[in-house]
Amino acid sequence: MLCVFEDCLLYDVTPNEQMLRLLRNECLPVKSLPTTYNLQLYHCAILQPRGMRSLDSIADLRMCSKCQSALTKKNPVLPKDAIANFQYYGISELPDEVKEAILTASPFEVMLVALCRATVITHHYQSKSLRGRLPDEVSQRFNRGNIAILPQDPGALRSILPPAIDDIEGSVCVVFAGGKFTPTKETLKRFPPVLVSKRKVKCIIDWLIANNEWYKSHGVTFSAENLETLVDSDGDSGVLRGIQIHHLPNEGTADDGGSVNWDKVAEELVMENVAYMQGDQSHRSRQVMKATALAHALQHKPFLVNRSGSTLVNDDSPCLLSALFPHLDPWGIGGFNHPARSGESRISLERQVKNLLRQVDSPFESDSLFSFICWNIIQKRAVSNNTTFSISSARHHSLVEDLIKNAGAVHTLAEKFERNADTKAETQEEKHAVQLFHELSMVTKNLQGSNGYKLCRRNEIRSLMRMYGTPAFFITLNPHDLSSVLVAHYGNIPADKWRSMSSYERAVFVAAHPGAAARAFDAQVQAFLDIVVGFRRGIGLFGKCEAYYATVEAQGRGTLHTHMMLWIERNPNPERLRRMMHADPVFQENVLSWLEDLIKCELPGETEVQSTEVEKP
């Protein structure tokens, strides 16, 4: 639970009482306070033991530049990213039994102890890699979809955990792909990843009810009856009742799995969590949404709808983190938008998510759903904040008049679209309404990944071209993560251990530590700009770089790479360069030798193609 810095970027600071008092957090439960160092001696300051010179006596503290400047200035303030600012989770202070249960809890068990869920989860087990593809465990897979945070149990069941079987039904689905056997309910009882331990679930729920602030305030109670009904077993572990099991068989599958050694299968299987919600991003669905929205507005309907019954949990709710991820915030003390944060120390959800993912050995980084759900919340907010409708200036006035004139047709069309998205406009008025939809375009220029965002980036490049002319080089930089010791450095394992790992082991490590791989990539690209390109540092390998523009992409395995354009001082545009080369043979010779000097098709001294295939041993 710590964020690491290069050693040279840390400062030794002698703590004083004022500084330590700032780092206290009076809202934390006494049981959750750290016991790994002498808390009283440090005036109850919430600190990171690994950054302390001494745990039992007052000694210097290692601090990054931001924390140092915030705490040592004339009027010291609490650094926003401090763990004392509600970013301490007290995992090490959990009772041993609870800690063991939480750290080893499967996604099924977490689902049973959580107050709410954000997605419908499918667990997808692939028993055999497809030919020609990398093994799945060495890939950083991605999820696509929109999350909505659903209370675990609508209505009366809301305060009872684990939820009733009715709530679980239809929300968990296990898909087995491949294999020469069909898994049955009986055979699954011998498959550890899908089993749920009653003892663990009970242990976690009991502890959460007694110690978690949000569970207490929601009045959650434990239902032994629900647990017995949910788990299909007389003993401790069993398969969850109500889950859907599907099998995508290979050709010739006939075995019912009765003779299969499931323990062995479990070792080889790859489990991947696929989260999805209903909804898609197709043009057709946008058209339907646009029609519905316009019809709603034209009928003067209210924009706030008051409904009874269960509602979605607000993304801004301070209990969100603990309710969704009780295994990550078991004490309920480090939620987003915590109400006890004072004005100046308030931090955004984005910043806190970034902080949590930057930790070394972060449980947040390794959680399969945390990044997906938080990123989706951030994206949804960005959509709300950035979406604008755009029409051509010539139609500013007439479009409104046309819309009002065709309000009836818009309403009819919206109803038709709701019934069937493939409906076509029939009457002249409806065709005119469809024409109006085409003229009304949606612009999301600050939403990453949207067309508007890409257009803005292209315009930035056009501006640079206008300013500096044609770029001289287009560079693709693709640092190889499996051979970079920087990944080990940021993944917090010794370089020697990294060197002794096979390609397969390294690939598994990279897939499990995407944050470390991303930081290693960033360090390499930054070093490339500083040292090789020499941007704002004099003349680099390509000449004096006036400007650069780079975008980062992820390829199939999840490895990052960047495409970059470089503007070199005095580089003429292609037409002029051609003329100059045509006019002066010496200049022509110089340009060609310069390009041949910089652009190579092979590494120096290598003439054979090297295989980079990662094969499972």
Next chain:
Amino acid sequence: MLFSTLFIAFCRSSHFPSHELHMDSGVRRLVVDVTDVSDERDVAYAFVRREYAFEGVTEEDIDGTTLYPRGPFIVCTVCSLREFIEQFPFLGKRELSVIANKHAIEFRSRLTIRMRMDALRRHACVPSCGQILYKFRALDRPRTKVTFVPTQDEPRDYLDELVELRQKEKMWSRAHRRRQHGGEIVIDQSVEYPPIRSFEDKSEIIQQWQAAMNPEKLTRGVCAVCI
């Protein structure tokens, strides 16, 4: 650096013409009329720079309750517009346009702040400029870092500059460059292009890269405070 002053009349009633503050380059101190015999006061430019932001110009009556010491505003007159512009450098395009309008000067939108300032510095007030009052609002936090004003060059005629600007833009226009490049190609021998790097230069870059990426030099530590 000149510590000239604004000669400022603290207006305490709605009949401000008899209570105006005056800004005058000859006055170099803040004078507070404690006996309240005179309505006229003067205050150092340095004080106004530190404590106040420009609010606008006015010719109308001002509610006395909003003025110093009861309110956050002060109003003043200036003896020299040039001196005011030079001594109070916290004026943006909009503020400069507001002042210019009162002096019957019209700015085009493309003029830079410096051009606008130069135009006002060159302006010689005429009777039609009238009695203009400059209104300032007290800052929530005084400026602590800006106490001196930069030395400025002699003001240039902004109309001349505008002509130069147009010519420069014309020179850099795409059409002009195309015409220029369409003619005889003259290779500038002084230009270092292509920038071929020597073997030593490349070796140095490689060494720097190896030093930066050397895992033995990468040591890691933990901040005791932040996450």
